[in-house]
Amino acid sequence: MAKKVMVITGGSRGIGAATAQLAASRGYAVCISYVSNASAAADIVRAIENVDGQAIAVRADVAREEDVLGLFEACDEAFGPVTALVNNAGVLDKATRVDEMTAERLNRIFITNITGSFLCAREAIRRMSHKHGGQGGAIVNLSSAAARLGGPGEYVDYAASKGAIDTMTIGLAKEVAAEGIRVNAVRPGVIYTDIHASGGEPGRVDRLKDMVPMKRGGDAFEVARTILWLLSEEASYTTGALVDVTGGR
Ligand code: NAP
Numbered sequence: 001m002a003k004k005v006m007v008i009t010g011g012s013r014g015i016g017a018a019t020a021q022l023a024a025s026r027g028y029a030v031c032i033s034y035v036s037n038a039s040a041a042a043d044i045v046r047a048i049e050n051v052d053g054q055a056i057a058v059r060a061d062v063a064r065e066e067d068v069l070g071l072f073e074a075c076d077e078a079f080g081p082v083t084a085l086v087n088n089a090g091v092l093d094k095a096t097r098v099d100e101m102t103a104e105r106l107n108r109i110f111i112t113n114i115t116g117s118f119l120c121a122r123e124a125i126r127r128m129s130h131k132h133g134g135q136g137g138a139i140v141n142l143s144s145a146a147a148r149l150g151g152p153g154e155y156v157d158y159a160a161s162k163g164a165i166d167t168m169t170i171g172l173a174k175e176v177a178a179e180g181i182r183v184n185a186v187r188p189g190v191i192y193t194d195i196h197a198s199g200g201e202p203g204r205v206d207r208l209k210d211m212v213p214m215k216r217g218g219d220a221f222e223v224a225r226t227i228l229w230l231l232s233e234e235a236s237y238t239t240g241a242l243v244d245v246t247g248g249r
Helices: 014-025 038-050 065-079 103-128 156-179 204-211 220-231
Strands: 005-008 029-034 054-059 084-087 137-142 181-188 242-245
Touching (some): 005 014, 005 065, 014 029, 014 084, 029 038, 029 065, 038 054, 065 103, 103 137, 103 156, 103 181, 137 220, 156 181, 156 242, 181 220, 220 242
Parallel strands (some): 005 084, 029 054, 137 181, 181 242
């Protein structure tokens, strides 16, 4: 069987870390990136190696093109060309209204969440596409329910960046469909991870959970299982799909 090699951006914590562990348990060699938390990334690599999986961690800011190039080169060297990409790295900023947002904040959100995902997709396609001599592959982009809810009063900027990810998923899926590559997106709702603390409200999931039809927040592994399904042969005729993992919200 062909070797399964996954790149997961932002694999040191949260949904990316859960995806890395699940992927390794299903036979993928996993290359995770992180931007600042080297010890969290090392913990995930150790956890994977402890159960006889294969993983490396690479410091790579997806907002910096040279870092993205280095991430995929490190993966090439360690495991060979990527066959599955999870465009997971994403950031938000403190909850605020649009009339308070600085250009610096907007640029940071957009370059990380949008440009970063495009750059990683580009590098993956250069290795996966039949057009480039590759064996095919699959990409999953992390969007958000915020793309359709809009994030009013909290982070319309972040929500808009995820709207761009939805559009990118639809367009790119069609662009590379005949080249052996499937492209899908997962749109999580409120999931228990550190991202809410970075928005200034660590207890945000518990505040919102009663608005979720299932009356609870999600677990990172519940998102990871959907990502792994979309990347697998079980989803062989699914491309350009935006899959909500939101407890019905
Ligand atoms: P998280 O817990 O805050 O973890 C973020 C991860 O991304 C960390 O591994 C972090 O690395 C990495 N990262 C941040 N900026 C980066 C950059 N510039 N370059 C490379 N890596 C970077 O986030 P999460 O909640 O798991 O979210 C993962 C994805 O799901 C994001 O795209 C997010 O928008 C989306 N999502 C999350 C939720 C939710 O409720 N949690 C809902 C909808 C969508 P360090 O450890 O080095 O900081």
